[in-house]
Amino acid sequence: NAGVTQTPKFRVLKTGQSMTLLCAQDMNHEYMYWYRQDPGMGLRLIHYSVGEGTTAKGEVPDGYNVSRLKKQNFLLGLESAAPSQTSVYFCASSPLSGRAGNEQFFGPGTRLTVL
Amino acid sequence: GENVEQHPSTLSVQEGDSAVIKCTYSDSASNYFPWYKQELGKRPQLIIDIRSNVGEKKDQRIAVTLNKTAKHFSLHITETQPEDSAVYFCAAPIYLQGAQKLVFGQGTRLTINP
Numbered sequence: 001n002a003g004v005t006q007t008p009k010f011r012v013l014k015t016g017q018s019m020t021l022l023c024a025q026d027m028n029h030e031y032m033y034w035y036r037q038d039p040g041m042g043l044r045l046i047h048y049s050v051g052e053g054t055t056a057k058g059e060v061p062d063g064y065n066v067s068r069l070k071k072q073n074f075l076l077g078l079e080s081a082a083p084s085q086t087s088v089y090f091c092a093s094s095p096l097s098g099r100a101g102n103e104q105f106f107g108p109g110t111r112l113t114v115l
Numbered sequence: 116g117e118n119v120e121q122h123p124s125t126l127s128v129q130e131g132d133s134a135v136i137k138c139t140y141s142d143s144a145s146n147y148f149p150w151y152k153q154e155l156g157k158r159p160q161l162i163i164d165i166r167s168n169v170g171e172k173k174d175q176r177i178a179v180t181l182n183k184t185a186k187h188f189s190l191h192i193t194e195t196q197p198e199d200s201a202v203y204f205c206a207a208p209i210y211l212q213g214a215q216k217l218v219f220g221q222g223t224r225l226t227i228n229p
Contacts (some may be wrong), residue, residue, distance in 0.1 A: 031214065040124070042204060043159070043219040050214040058216065090158065094215070103149065104217060106158040 001026050004107035006091050012113045013081045021076040021110050023091030030096040032074040033058075033104065034066060036087040043090065049074055081114045088112070117142040117209040121220025129228050134195055136223045138205035139187040148181060148188045149217070151204045159204060163190070192225075200227045 004025045013019055023032065030051050035043040045058030047066040055066045063085060065077045074093075078085060088111050092104040118141040128134045140148075149164035165172045165179045165188065172179050178191040192199055202224050206217040 033216075040221060042121075042221045045216060045218075048214065048216060056211075056214070059218075102147075102215070103161045103164070106160070108158050 003027065004091055004093055004105050006089075006107035006110050008110060009108065010111050012115065013078075014115050015082060017081050018077070018079050019081065019112075020078075021089055021091075021112075023074045023076070023093075023107055024072055025074075025091075025093040025105070026072060027093060027095075027105065028071070029093035029105070030071075031094045031104075032068065033092045033094075034064070034074065034076045035090045035092065036060065036085075037090060037109075038087050046076065046089075081112075083114045086112060086114045117145060117207050117218040119205060119207050119218045119220045121205050121223060123223060124221060125224045125226070127226045127228060128195055130195055130197060132195055134190075134192045134199070134225055136190045136203055136205070136225070137187060138189070138207075138220050139185075140207040140218075141186065142207065142209060143183075143186065145207045145209070147208050147215075148179070149206050150179060150190045151206065151219075153202045153204065153222075155201070162203075195227045197227050197229060200225060 007022045033048040034046040044060050049055045049068040052071040067075045091107040094102045094104045121138045146167035151159040152162045153159040176193045181188040202222045205220040208215050
């Protein structure tokens, strides 16, 4: 099993350009998440999904959109990139867990620079 | 909503000594507390977690303790080794519409000095 994979690994954009980050998981997990990681600020949740066809906003959703058309894929879109979106983006997935809590499995990350 | 505070932000210890990282949370309904380790340039990975029906959990050199009354939990690493050098994150859950979301602490950069 590949676990959680992300493409691309690195990307440099100019201000105003758009791009889509792809996350894929082969563990049949219900939940998927997109985080951004900035120095000294830990991991902040951008958007998440509790199942195919559903998405919801996290802590820092502005400037991003997401889609989950297939259970195994979770796409993060930047319609008009800004320098403030320079960050490392992590995707994660977890099984359906209700209130019991469950491990989140992270992808390798995408390092995005917006000039 | 949940607020997670993590201290210290940096920690340097001599190889073989112990390291302790502490986190506090605000939501008394939280019942699952994981710790993630992130090595330089790598993804975060779960190293240990604890649920609120126990006060302590151990896994070899790593232990986590939970005080639900005070709403804090701690990571203890004994007999530290160079490979323990990494950034460590605690987290606590919030639940919205049946979905679990994790709120992460700001991270602790642990350096093990030989």
